[in-house]
Amino acid sequence: MxxxxxxxxxxxxxxxxxxxxxxxxxxxxxxxxxxxxxxxxxxxHEGARVLRRGRTACVGLVLGDVADPFYSVLTRAVERTARANGHLLFTASSEEDPEQERQLVQALCAGRVDGVIIVPTGGDHSYLAPDVAAGISVVFVDRPVQGIDADVVLSANVDGARQGVAHLIQQGHRRIGYLGDAEKIFTAVEREQGYRRALADAGLPYDPALVARGRADPEFVHAGLQRMLDGPEPATAVFTGNNRTTVAVLRELAARGDRRTALVGFDDFELADLLEPGVTVVAQDAAVLGRSAADLLFQRLGGDRSQAHTIEIPTRLIPRGSGEIPPATA
Amino acid sequence: MxxxxxxxxxxxxxxxxxxxxxxxxxxxxxxxxxxxxxxxxxxxHEGARVLRRGRTACVGLVLGDVADPFYSVLTRAVERTARANGHLLFTASSEEDPEQERQLVQALCAGRVDGVIIVPTGGDHSYLAPDVAAGISVVFVDRPVQGIDADVVLSANVDGARQGVAHLIQQGHRRIGYLGDAEKIFTAVEREQGYRRALADAGLPYDPALVARGRADPEFVHAGLQRMLDGPEPATAVFTGNNRTTVAVLRELAARGDRRTALVGFDDFELADLLEPGVTVVAQDAAVLGRSAADLLFQRLGGDRSQAHTIEIPTRLIPRGSGEIPPATA
DNA sequence: CTGAAAGCGCTTACAG
DNA sequence: CTGAAAGCGCTTACAG
CATH class of the missing domain: 1.10.260.40 (lambda repressor-like DNA-binding domains)
Structure with a gap:
């Protein structure tokens, strides 16, 4: 210059x-x-501008894995909103590791962004206090957070799961298995709670033998389904707590040649309607989640100092066939 | 401080x-x-550090759409490599608009990144010359580029498509339709060329009536398939040039109740193996594409001033059923 | 309408 | 081992 x-x-x-x-x-x-x-x-040179102005015109998004379809759709929505507000977007994957998340968030907050949207891993997030005090806006999405008071955007996890399981009960199922993420993940706990609530609403017993929690890998699903389906009192239907588990269960059922076990999955995914039968899901709206979080962030960046909001985005049950299979023994 | x-x-x-x-x-x-x-x-404060040091420890990735599964996997691979090299990643979607791409790339190059990886839209990229002169490294991935000499990482588009179509010919098909992206997209041209080469290799005629180029939306695919399948000399097999078109064709075939038309798609996608029949594809390795591009970029950032490389990543034919359906009239 | 000075928060030479 | 000075490339008050 x-x-x-x-x-x-x-x-x-x-x-x-x-x-x-x-x-x-x-x-x-x-x-x-x-x-x-x-x-x-x-x-x-933007860097020099930033240094003088104190604004970066960038925002950050830290989530589990950008390659997960649910999160990539959410990412896209955040990016669109950021662009509409004249900001560029950093994306970073925490791989569900709290320490990696912390490092990434702090690298972003060290003068690189005006605000961050985080899909928080478990654990305390009070480490963000200095950054918030320094004027960086923070919004959490998909999961709530401990140790800090901030805006949160969530799916209606409990109620969505309750509806999905109630749907299976309505089809006549009495023994319904649950497979979901490990307990350290908030949404997993919530959805399992929805599962239990549906059972309770219908006066059905909760049987720990029908519940499996863990990473959505083939081994976990194989073992979990085996336990639920091959016992003396097998489950006739399964509810899955996230899309990766749903897909893994579909693979396992196909491998078993099982076409009689009903299935409802939390979270929609591409081609769910093209499978035979179509997969009944409780759909979350990842785009709305992302957009809402970004809108909140830019409200804050615009100067909004009101109390922290918590927004819940409703889910939607989409019957496609797999959730309407009647109990084998009925 | x-x-x-x-x-x-x-x-x-x-x-x-x-x-x-x-x-x-x-x-x-x-x-x-x-x-x-x-x-x-x-x-x-990183910003101040950057200003003084001249290095941002950030890289950028500009592609068509982060929410596209192929690109989100590529993004993840780039992110991993960036992290391994101590860099953060900006991601931005050009939406296949050259002007939007230019804006995003320039916003990144204005002192925000040390280097960029670009999935280029069509058109001349000589606008990057000042940035390259200013020391920013640039690598192109998935498509080559005009107007600038830089590293490029590509899939083996021509040969992959040729193999996919040859596979259909080997099953006895003589009338094979092609549906792919518009001609402004490099990979579309390449893959169509592979299609033509396979026909030529087998001594089959090229029939423009069996070729449809355009965006992978339902209307385009509906019209294209109708033209190919409902004419006097219908196609007995279809080759699709990208995953979105493949999925749209699957939907359309399902809507038509058509289970006799063979299909091979360029690009793999999740659940392709779970459909009935499984979908035969020419698989690209998005992760390898992304990693290779990022490796090249960091080589350049590390001081490599050698001549520009062009790397071609091989594809792999994965037979799953849809590509092995014999011709209906055979 | 125009410009010289000070400073954003750091690091890079350079002396002690 | 320690620190005062200059400067990265720009913008923010402030005079003219």
């Missing part, structure tokens, strides 16, 4: 005015600066 | 030394600074 000023034979400030499109620049000056910029191929 | 120095009663430089873990700091000083940092909740 100094070069440009010298090249154009004007003051530094005049160049700054032109670059920032400020008024009160005479046409003659404007032209001199513009040609100098052109000739030198000058581009203003 | 000034506050810390004053609070600790030491020089600014000493604080800098401690923050950066430099040696030659006496234990007494170290302790004074450390407690001051603790008491003030000090965090070094």
């Amino acid at each position: 100094n070069d440009v000023a010298r090249h154009a034979g004007v003051g530094l400030k005049t160049v700054s005015r032109v670059v920032n499109g400020e008024p009160r620049v005479s046409p003659a000056m404007l032209k001199k600066v513009l040609t100098a910029i052109e000739e030198l191929g000058f581009r203003p | 000034n506050d810390v120095a004053r609070h600790a009663g030491v020089g600014l430089k000493t604080v800098s030394r401690v923050v950066n873990g430099e040696p030659r700091v006496s234990p007494a000083m170290l302790k004074k600074v450390l407690t001051a940092i603790e008491e003030l909740g000090f965090r070094p």
